[in-house]
Amino acid sequence: MKRYACSLVIVVLIFHSVLNAQEKALVNTSNSAYSKLQSVNMGDVTWTKGFWADRFKVSTETMVPNMWAIYNDPNISHAFKNFEIAAGLDTGSHSGPSFHDGDYYKTLEAMASLYASTRNPKLLPMMDKAITVIGKSQRADGYIYTKAMIEQRKTGANNQFQDRLSFEAYNIGHLMTAGCIHYRATGQTTLLDIAKKAGNYLYNFYKTASPTLARNAICPSHYMGVIEMYRTTKDPRYLELAKHLIAIKGKIDDGTDDNQDRIPFLQQKKATGHAVRASYLYAGVADLYAETGNDSLLTSLNLMWDDVTQHKMYVTGGLGSLYDGTSPDGTSYNPIEVQKIHQAFGRDYQLPNFTAHNETCANIGNVLWNWRMLQITSDAKYADVMELALFNSVLSGISLDGKNFLYTNPLAQSDHLPFKQRWSKDRVPYIALSNCCPPNIVRTIAEVNNYLYSVSEKGLYFNLYGGNELHTKLADGSGIRLKQDTNYPWEGNIKITVQETGTKPYGMFFRIPGWAEHAKISLNGKVLAIANTAGSYTALNRSWKAGDVIELVLPMEAQLIESNPLVEENRNQVAVQRGPVVYCLESTDFEGKNIFDAVIPSSIVFKVTPATIGDVQVMSLEGEARLIEETNWRNKLYHPIAKHNQLTPIKLVPYFSWGNRGHSEMSVWLPLSR
Helix, strand or coil, rough: CCHHHHHHHHHHHHHHHCCCCCCCCCCCCCCCCCCCCCCEECCEEEEEEHHHHHHHHHHHHHHHHHHHHCCCCCCCCCHHHHHHHHHHCCCCCCCCCCHHHHHHHHHHHHHHHHHHHHHCHHHHHHHHHHHHHHHHHHCCCCCCCCHHHHHHHHHHHCCCCCCCCCHHHHHHHHHHHHHHHHHHHHHCHHHHHHHHHHHHHHHHHHHCHHHHHHHCCCCCCCHHHHHHHHHHCCCCHHHHHHHHHHCCCCCCCCCCCCCCCCHHHHHHHCCEHHHHHHCCCHHHHHHHHHHHCCCCHHHHHHHHHHHHHHHCCCCCCCCCCCCEEEEEECCCCCHHCEEEEECCCCCCCCCCCCCCCCCHHHHHHHHHHHHHHHHHCCCHHHHHHHHHHHHHHHHEEECHHHHEEEECCCEEECCCCCCCCCCCCCCCEEECCCHHHHHHHHHHHHHHHHHHHEECCCEECCCCCCCEEEEEEEECEEEEEEEEEEEECCCEEEEEEEEEEECCCCCCCCEEECCCCEEEEEEEEEECCCCCCCCEEEEEECCCCCCCCCEECCCCEEEEEEECCCHHHHHHHHEEEEEEEEEEHHHHHCCCCCHHEEECCCCCCEEEEEECCCCCCEEEEEEEEEEEECCCCCCCCCCCCCCEEEEEEEEEEEECCCCEEECCCCEECEEEEC
C-alpha cells in the first residue's frame, strides 16, 4: 500500500503539469516508447474545402447535434434518463440495451472532439450538465453502470459483472476514452475524474476476480480505454491492468471463439468470432504493444492482420461476413467443439454479398485497429486499409444528410430475396434493436482530421489527404504551418504549401496509396526523379522554407477488381474502384432494367462524370455494358443460359452513397465479360 501511495502522489504531480507537444492527440502516443509515429494534437488540423470538409460541415451542423438530441430524448433512447434515474434525480426503470451507457459516452466524445476543432462555447454547458448527472450516478467505489445502479436503488443488491453478456466493462471503456478526449479538448477534468474512479474500480476488481468472472466483459473497448488512461494520467496501474487483461484472455474452461477467448490470445492464429469484439481486441493489443514493445503481441497482431486482409475482409474494408454461423464452421471432427457465432468472421474466403453483415461498428473497429498499427510501425499498408474502410464501409453506415443509419453494410441488395433479414437495408433515424453504430460513426467522422498527419523524429507524415490547414509542432518542438489543397478523392492532384517552418532539415513523408501506380511528386514546379512506390511513403528530406510547394499527382483511373477465385460468390465478377472509392450499380440509375442482368466488358472505358446525390456532389462512372436477356426465375432453381444480350449505358455511383435517393437495389460485384 505504501508503494501505491507514493506512486499516486507522483502521478498527481505529473498529471497536473502542463500538457506538452502531442499530448492532446486523439490517440496519445507522444510518450509511447514503441510507437514510431505520434499523432498531432486535436485541433491542429482545420478542414478548409473538399470532401472531408463537407462531411465535417454536416457533422458540425447535423450529425453531432442530432445524435446529442437523440440520446438526451427519453422518448427515443432513454440513455440520459437512465443516468438521471441511477443518480436518484428521477424515478423509473432502466430502458434500452445494456450498452446504452457506452452509446452515450461515444456521443459525449463526439461533442468533445467537435469542441476541439470548432471551440464552439455552446458545447461546454451541454457537456457539463451531462457530466454532472453521470458523476452522481456513480457508486462510491467507482462502479458505474446504470442498469445495475437502478436495480440497486430498488433492491439494495450490490452485484456487478454477474452476466456473461453484460456490457459493463465495454461501457466503462468508452467512459475512459471519452474522459481522456474531453480533458484534452477542454482542459477540464470533470469527466476524467469519473473515468479515474471507474478505472480504479476495474483495477481492484480484476486483481481479485477469477478469469471466469473477469471474462464477463464482452466487446473489449476497455482495453483501449485503459491504455489511454495510462497515457493521460501516467498512473502505472492502468498499464498493469492492460497487461493483465490480455494475459487472462482465454484462460477459462468455457471460452468461445465468438468472444475470442476459447484459447489464450497469444496462441490464436486466425481471426474468429464477433467482428466488433475482434477488431476492438486487436486495437487494444496494439495500444499495449506501443507501451511495452512485447514482440509476442506484435507477432500475434501480424497473424491476425494477414488473416483478415488476405482471407476475410471485404473489398470495401468491411469486417464480419456472417449474421450467424458456427466455429470452426462445422469442420471439426468433434461436434462438441463446434460453437455458435454471430455477427462474425466466417471461414477463409467466405464473403457473401446479399447476406454480408459488415456491422458499421466492426468497420470502424477496422479503422481503429489499423490506425494503431500505422502508429507503431509507420507502414503505409495500414493507412491504405484505414482509408478504404473510411471511404466505403464506414461512410455507407450513415446517410449523406447525417440523419439516418445502417447497422449492416451488404455488398448487394435485392428485393427478391425470399427471406427478410434482421437489419433494415434502408437507413433509419434510430435502430431500436441496437443503436450502437450511429454514435460510433458520428464520433468517427468528427475525428477524421486527427488521422491525416503523424510526426516522428524523422519529420512529418501525410497519411490521408483532404483540403486542410495544419498548424502543429514536430517532434523536436519546432513549429510548422502548411496548407493542403485538393479535390481528393475525386481528383488525384494534391498541393501542399509550406507557410511557416523552422530552420532545421527534416523529412516530409507522402503516402502513395497501394492503388496509385506511377505517382509523381514535384517540388516548386520541378518533377522529382525519385521512385514513388505504391503502398509506401515517399520521403523528401531537406531544409524547408516558407513558400515551398509540393505537388503530388496520384493517377485516378477506374480499375476493375477481381477477387481470389476461392471467394465463391465473386467468381467471374468484378468490382470497380477509382482511387480509394469503391463503386456500385444502383437500380435508381438503371430504371426499367434489372441490375443483376448487367455485364461489365473487360474492355470497358469509364467516363468520370459529376453527379449530385441529395445535396452532395460526387463523381459517377459512366460506360457501356452488356444487358443479358431477362430470365423468368419464378419457381425455378436452374435454367439454360440466355443467349441474347444488347449494349446498354451504365452509371456507377460511390458505394457509400447508395440508398440515399429512396429504396433501391444495389450490387458492388457485377458479372464480367472478357
